[in-house]
Amino acid sequence: MRYALQFGDLLPYWHVLLGGLIFTIVLTLVSTIVGIGLGTVCASIRAFGPRWADAIAGAYVELIRNTPFIVQLFFIFFGLPAAGVKLSETTAAFLAMVINLGAYSTEIIRAGIQAVPKGHLEAGESLAMSRIEILRYVVLKQAFQKVYPALCSQIIIVMLGSSVVSQISAEDLTYAANYIQSRNFRAFEVYFVAALFYLVLAISMRAILRGIGHVIFPKA
Amino acid sequence: MSDFSFWVILSNLLLATRWTILLSLIAFVSGGIVGLALLFARTSGIGWLQNLTKGYIEFFQGTPLLMQLFLFFFGVALFGLEVSPWVAAWLALTFWTSAFLTEIWRGCVEAIPKGQWEAGDVLALTYFEQMRYVILPQAMRIAIPPTVGFSVQVVKGTALASIIGFVEVTKAGTMLNNATFRPFLVYSLVALIYFALCFPLSYTAKKLERRLYAAR
Numbered sequence: 311m312r313y314a315l316q317f318g319d320l321l322p323y324w325h326v327l328l329g330g331l332i333f334t335i336v337l338t339l340v341s342t343i344v345g346i347g348l349g350t351v352c353a354s355i356r357a358f359g360p361r362w363a364d365a366i367a368g369a370y371v372e373l374i375r376n377t378p379f380i381v382q383l384f385f386i387f388f389g390l391p392a393a394g395v396k397l398s399e400t401t402a403a404f405l406a407m408v409i410n411l412g413a414y415s416t417e418i419i420r421a422g423i424q425a426v427p428k429g430h431l432e433a434g435e436s437l438a439m440s441r442i443e444i445l446r447y448v449v450l451k452q453a454f455q456k457v458y459p460a461l462c463s464q465i466i467i468v469m470l471g472s473s474v475v476s477q478i479s480a481e482d483l484t485y486a487a488n489y490i491q492s493r494n495f496r497a498f499e500v501y502f503v504a505a506l507f508y509l510v511l512a513i514s515m516r517a518i519l520r521g522i523g524h525v526i527f528p529k530a
Numbered sequence: 531m532s533d534f535s536f537w538v539i540l541s542n543l544l545l546a547t548r549w550t551i552l553l554s555l556i557a558f559v560s561g562g563i564v565g566l567a568l569l570f571a572r573t574s575g576i577g578w579l580q581n582l583t584k585g586y587i588e589f590f591q592g593t594p595l596l597m598q599l600f601l602f603f604f605g606v607a608l609f610g611l612e613v614s615p616w617v618a619a620w621l622a623l624t625f626w627t628s629a630f631l632t633e634i635w636r637g638c639v640e641a642i643p644k645g646q647w648e649a650g651d652v653l654a655l656t657y658f659e660q661m662r663y664v665i666l667p668q669a670m671r672i673a674i675p676p677t678v679g680f681s682v683q684v685v686k687g688t689a690l691a692s693i694i695g696f697v698e699v700t701k702a703g704t705m706l707n708n709a710t711f712r713p714f715l716v717y718s719l720v721a722l723i724y725f726a727l728c729f730p731l732s733y734t735a736k737k738l739e740r741r742l743y744a745a746r
Contacts, residue, residue: 378689
């Protein structure tokens with residue numbers, strides 16, 4: 311190979327990479343919290359809500375799970391303004407991430423809810439608990455405990471998928487890499503370093519999420 | 531400016547769908563072949579080989595597919611070879627797919643009771659014979675539903691090839707949008723096309739999974 315790799319050319323741009331990394335982390339954090347909240351609501355509706363609401367939530371889940379994230383993103387960022395909803399690239403990125411994770415977590419949490427033994431629901435009813443109380447105190451905690459590992463994997467997959475938001479100029483880690491390679495033309499080096507950043511992020515997220523799991527569900 | 535009728539937009543998108551389907555098929559088949567080879571390495575019991583495979587899987591599962599596309603697109607060029615978006619997309623999707631399929635299939639192989647391996651040992655079968663005649667035929671049965679399910683991810687993954695300039699549905703959608711300024715319509719159609727491709731696959735995966743559990 312005649313080409314000599316020059317990682318030194320990245321050093322003047324370290325703050326750009328750092329800024330991108332922070333954006334990616336914040337984007338992941340916010341969309342995880344809001345997305346799982348959305349998923350919990352939709353999963354509860356699918357399990358206990360009226361049939362029409364179940365159908366709507368089901369259509370939402372299937373539509374998102376069977377289309378690529380980049381198309382959802384383009385639809386929100388380019389398509390919605392035509393219908394009168396204008397969003398900045400950052401807002402569009404956050405919105406698309408929440409909608410995407412919301413759909414996947416709905417399916418995961420619903421599986422957890424279905425795994426709760428029916429006797430537990432009946433026990434709640436016999437204690438004169440309302441449906442919301444049963445959901446809150448009996449069902450959801452067990453459901454989350456059961457599907458926590460699956461939920462963690464999905465969060466990491468969504469974090470990796472967030473690299474696509476660079477395509478609408480949201481300034482994440484991939485956007486930073488694109489910016490740097492357009493300045494110093496060291497494309498391979500930049501993308502290699504950015505890929506390592508993602509790898510470290512994924513590995514540390516897995517460790518952190520496992521730690522949080524031990525705290526929330528001590529027995530598991 | 532927007533002389534493009536609905537039917538012109540739709541027919542152009544459908545023409546580009548060919549390339550989405552073709553790339554998905556090629557990536558899935560070649561990813562499956564590489565994945566099968568890696569599965570043998572991953573379950574071989576040889577320490578360094580297992581660790582190497584583990585590292586490979588960790589890298590391709592722990593970095594975004596988009597980064598992998600960029601790395602192949604710009605990385606292979608460093609060797610002085612001209613890389614078309616076709617080749618870069620094919621390479622990246624193959625490696626990415628193989629990493630996921632290896633992990634899925636490893637789970638299926640490990641689900642086979644240990645006694646089956648021991649029975650193979652007793653009959654003096656080699657590792658490859660054990661895999662070929664004892665383990666894989668049984669593992670295949672439980673591997674089919676998740677494998678079909680993963681094919682949905684491959685179809686959706688091909689959408690990213692648009693970013694390095696491969697003209698499939700998403701790229702065609704972007705180009706049509708630039709020509710017609712009707713993003714709402716164009717991206718709705720693109721989404722519907724993906725849905726039409728993916729939904730039958732995920733539906734089949736779900737059905738197969740149910741049937742498998744029913745059989746037990």
